[in-house]
Amino acid sequence: MRTDDGWAPSPGGLVRALYPMLRESGGTWVGWTGDSGDDVDPFEVEGVDLHPVPISAEEMELYYEGFSNDALWPLYHDALRESTFDSDQWDAYCRVNDRFADAIAQVAPEGSVVWIHDYQLQLAPGRLRELRPDLVIGFFLHIPFPPVELFTRLPWRDEIVRRLLGCDLVGFQRPMGAANFTAAAQQLLGAEVDGDAILHDGRRSRVGVFPISIDVAEVEEIAAGRATRQRTSQIRARLGDPEVIMLGVDRLDYTKGIGLRLRAFAQLLEDGRLDPTRHVLVQIATPTREAVEHYQDERAQIERMVGEINGRFSRIGLPVVHYLYQTLPYDELVALYRAGDVMIVTPFRDGMNLVAKEYSAAHIDGDGVLVLSEFAGAADELTDAVLVNPHDDHALQDAIVEAVEMHRHERRSRMAGLRDQIRKSDVRGWAARFLSELDSTADVA
Ligand code: ADQ
Numbered sequence: 001m002r003t004d005d006g007w008a009p010s011p012g013g014l015v016r017a018l019y020p021m022l023r024e025s026g027g028t029w030v031g032w033t034g035d036s037g038d039d040v041d042p043f044e045v046e047g048v049d050l051h052p053v054p055i056s057a058e059e060m061e062l063y064y065e066g067f068s069n070d071a072l073w074p075l076y077h078d079a080l081r082e083s084t085f086d087s088d089q090w091d092a093y094c095r096v097n098d099r100f101a102d103a104i105a106q107v108a109p110e111g112s113v114v115w116i117h118d119y120q121l122q123l124a125p126g127r128l129r130e131l132r133p134d135l136v137i138g139f140f141l142h143i144p145f146p147p148v149e150l151f152t153r154l155p156w157r158d159e160i161v162r163r164l165l166g167c168d169l170v171g172f173q174r175p176m177g178a179a180n181f182t183a184a185a186q187q188l189l190g191a192e193v194d195g196d197a198i199l200h201d202g203r204r205s206r207v208g209v210f211p212i213s214i215d216v217a218e219v220e221e222i223a224a225g226r227a228t229r230q231r232t233s234q235i236r237a238r239l240g241d242p243e244v245i246m247l248g249v250d251r252l253d254y255t256k257g258i259g260l261r262l263r264a265f266a267q268l269l270e271d272g273r274l275d276p277t278r279h280v281l282v283q284i285a286t287p288t289r290e291a292v293e294h295y296q297d298e299r300a301q302i303e304r305m306v307g308e309i310n311g312r313f314s315r316i317g318l319p320v321v322h323y324l325y326q327t328l329p330y331d332e333l334v335a336l337y338r339a340g341d342v343m344i345v346t347p348f349r350d351g352m353n354l355v356a357k358e359y360s361a362a363h364i365d366g367d368g369v370l371v372l373s374e375f376a377g378a379a380d381e382l383t384d385a386v387l388v389n390p391h392d393d394h395a396l397q398d399a400i401v402e403a404v405e406m407h408r409h410e411r412r413s414r415m416a417g418l419r420d421q422i423r424k425s426d427v428r429g430w431a432a433r434f435l436s437e438l439d440s441t442a443d444v445a
Pocket of ligand 1: 354356
């Protein structure tokens with residue numbers, strides 16, 4: 001990303017995990033600069049070669065906001081909203097994917113390893129395979145891969161599966177994603193399945209499960225810092241020193257179930273199971289995809305609910321819901337995690353959900369309770385959370401009360417379980433495991 005001092009690695013777990021690896025191996029990062037219309041020559045940052053691929057303002061609208069975020073995103077998240085299927089958007093998606101594949105084909109050394117990420121680039125592997133049969137190609141999908149019954153709504157479904165099969169290894173967050181993709185390849189392309197491999201068109205592609213994680217050591221280090229401890233105490237004081245601080249941290253996305261959480265909180269206050277003088281909710285919502293209509297609707301709905309709850313239950317100077325529609329520095333987020341006695345993560349569907357893992361990593365004090373939707377990928381691993389079906393309002397209300405009233409001994413024992421689990425699966429380990437499987441896959445192909 002561009003900063004006042006020039007180019008710098010973007011913040012975020014993925015960059016943090018992959019950047020050191022690329023620096024060590026001397027690899028190249030092919031990506032978009034973040035500004036439409038940018039046409040920048042390749043350059044180097046901290047020993048990593050960066051190869052920018054330009055995307056125009058019109059393509060941003062059709063390829064990114066349109067096909068990626070208004071067709072694929074809702075469809076891949078249980079069709080929570082109606083997808084827009086528009087052939088102009090699809091054409092732009094094809095064009096940008098081809099441009100990425102062409103750029104990679106130009107820079108990749110003979111026989112090298114290429115790792116392509118996420119739903120915006122599902123067509124790139126196929127084109128790259130045609131251009132460069134010598135390469136070892138892996139792909140990782142950060143979001144769920146939907147069940148075949150939903151996926152087949154997509155007019156261009158065959159092409160997506162066919163082009164993904166240009167890979168040597170296709171990785172998913174959860175076993176369900178891998179199973180759904182394999183079923184789609186069988187049903188749509190008549191592909192054969194041999195163990196964890198899909199055979200099609202004379203090629204063999206392996207399918208694997210690689211639950212992503214976070215940089216645990218980094219979060220722990222920030223959490224342990226003096227500045228964070230001070231900030232955490234300050235946050236508690238500013239909130240009026242309530243008995244229990246409940247916390248939600250999400251991109252403001254309709255998949256994240258922020259509205260469900262607010263509704264459950266309001267009902268608990270209404271029924272007197274929570275007390276506005278003792279319990280507060282802090283909801284941090286990161287601005288995201290603001291040009292897409294579904295996101296504008298979601299924001300309006302959430303902000304209305306926050307207003308209603310505060311109007312009904314707050315006291316002068318002491319709101320019961322503290323809502324920020326802001327992107328915060330990571331340090332501030334970690335201080336908030338530490339301040340949160342109960343973290344509520346209630347997506348309808350989520351590939352993984354790193355917030356749940358960050359919260360657990362930040363609780364170096366060994367206390368705190370995580371309420372977690374069964375529909376987040378993280379639920380497979382974080383079994384010491386209070387797991388809940390967020391579609392069931394009574395169950396969600398009960399889960400929140402259980403977390404708020406949980407005995408200290410149980411809280412500590414569950415948090416120890418959560419922390420043990422995330423320490424076993426750091427993001428560097430995730431990347432290393434994917435790349436080593438990719439390497440071994442290519443050997444047997
Ligand atoms: P996301 O849908 O973005 O990721 P998530 O995994 O929770 O969801 O990651 C959000 C990240 O943004 C976290 O690292 C968090 O710290 C950060 N963040 C959230 N709110 C913030 C704020 N207000 N200010 C600054 N930072 C904030 C997609 C998939 C997930 C999958 C990840 C990684 O949808 O399911 O876990 O990719 O594969």
